Amino acid sequence: MTKKTKEPTLDFTTNWAYEPAPEDTKHITLKKQYDLFINGEFVKPNSKKYFATYNPATEEKIAEIAEADEKDVDKAVKAARKAFEKWSKISAQERGKYIYRIARLMQERAREFAVIETMDGGKPIRESRDIDVPLAANHFFYYAGWADKLEYAFPGRTPKPLGVAGQIIPWNFPLLMAAWKIAPALATGNTVVLKPAETTSLTALKLAELIRDSGLPEGVVNIVTGAGKTGAAIVNHPDINKIAFTGSTDVGKIIQKAIAGTDKKLTLELGGKAANIIFEDAPIDQAVEGIVNGIFFNQGHVCCAGSRLFVQESVADIVIRKLKDRMETLIVGNPLDKNTDIGAINSKEQLSKINKYIKIGIAEGAEIYQSSCAIPGKGNFCKPTLFLNASQSHRVVQEEIFGPVLTIQTFRTIEEVIEKANNIPYGLSAGVWTDKGSKIFNLTSKLRAGVVWANTYNKFDPTSPFGGYKESGFGREGGLHGLMPYLKF
């Protein structure tokens, strides 16, 4: 599979290999079986059913997770409703202090959370340790401070909480998405019923333990586990005031339709297919790093991944050569190893979806390139993949793959690349690489996307609003803007 590029190139043949640098897993505590977290305690599911969660890198079973049915969800909503009466009335500063406590406890247990996140979800330990967990803790810390300052956020208005928020989160950033959902909801005085994704429930359940330990009043946060049916029970529950969903555009549309006849408020953070645009005057080496970070971060399981690369024709050869060289250095393998750049694909289903798209891309006539790296014989892994000479109409260009697969198109003029970048139903994010400031501002104002990274990519911060245009959803998470979806005026 090795395709050595022509022209001067880097030679990666060497006897030097990385020594394994596995993260220690002995310090973590995991139960064999997890129940539902309702009204401040772990309770057996009414369904009496449990499903297994696996380590996608080893295919070993880690634990069993309770499956919540409609009755369980109802119980959680009742607990949240009861808790809302008190939680929305305690002093705002006290409310904030509870949230600060959660942030601090998470910082103290950060390494344990990082290891479990990597074991359950497959992402490299470097990412869970340096990005997911610290950002999650920071998110709680940030919103804690808002709790008693809401009247300054919305001039001329008196904000009030909505009530019970039903929150459904995806498997790509399990703990971080839980933090994005829970922190602003609590700061604004709402109570929560949260459902993590079925393949990655563990850190949400560890968060439930942490919340219990924090002394947060019972019922303010309830965590119910399960798959789509559990999610549907939340969406359709009549006593929920707000649905916050992060996940695929397909499911987002189903939810939007399902609650059409109700007064439930909704925010949707859905799929994306971001254009990452490299101009000829870009700092090429930095841009190549940005391309790699844009598409291979978290195995490409990122709604804002820079999955459509647009390179100006005059620099296409050099960018692609450097990109291929850089890809050769990427280490795909054991997510717990600190040298690993690309971990395991989250589930068998997702791996087969990615492989399906790779077949589609080949059949459509795009030219495939994969790095020559070895991948483990066991577990769900996918080589970093490029599709060169892709065209706008290809399905691999139009549809979200959610894996380490990058399509590459070239362009000549700014008009052309803006047209192509925007000509897609999604509008979550975009990237622009150029050394010219005025060009950056031209592009960022014309790209129809909620987040634009200029000369950088895939950066996140609790103070920074995140969310989409068009079919990538509505509402913002993070920053002052992230308060609004949880308030009425």
Next chain:
Amino acid sequence: MARLEVLKTYKIFIGGQFPRTESGRYYPLKNKKGEVIANICLSSRKDFRNAVVAARGVFGGWAGRAAFNRSQILYRIAEIMEGRKEQFIAELILQGAASKSATDEVITAIDRMVYYAGWCDKYQALFSSVNPVASSHFNFSVAEPTGVVAVIASEENSLLGLVTAIAPIIAGGNTCVVLASESKPLCSVTFSEVLNTSDLPGGVVNIMTGSSAELHTHFSSHMDVNAMVYYRTNKAEVKLIKENASLNVKRVFIYDSQNMATNKAQSPYFINDLQETKTTWHPIENVGSAKGGY
């Protein structure tokens, strides 16, 4: 011999032009006595689709106008409305309003347009932010218009319903297609004439007359409409609009038209509803030193 009055043909307003509905259909508008005042266009799905094409075509240009320029154009609309005040009042009376309430409605509508003219270059400062991220980046969020907005305006308020709906939409740089009141459609045509003589680019506002019962499903299911605003109370229509909106994740806003004459019906938050938040990141170089003296 008494002079024969020249009667007005009431048409719709699409892309800066005044066509009749392509369908050729009409409905008679009657006064209190049951006499026919005018034949009003019963607009069709095709009219709506044409209007969306017009609105989409000028969206980039309108959104790209300087905020100050949009402000001047909205103020210009108010100026021209003021000049047409008597005509609006006469139309409201013709549609059954008492003289006092007709005058109040027109005055409120004009003042509301001035109110939003002032917001055009100010809401950004309220709804944008510079975000102090922990990494070495400059990060800011700005409000940008959502796009093409489909509006089903208030049934009870003829002129005020249109202004209340349209002003915050276009103040924020969006373009729109509006269905006017079915039972009180006369002002919509006159208001279109005002818009057409106010330096507002053709297509930014498109106004149709006709039936919500027929058109709400087409308004809400169109795949090139980004948002939908509804000022009526029909629960079945609301449900269907929200369901159809899911086809392309439209933003839907159901507004109350009960207090339209009060200040509750105007606020920068109505502008903000039809704004998207865009966050831009750029690295900050850390070269050179800024020590105590800086």
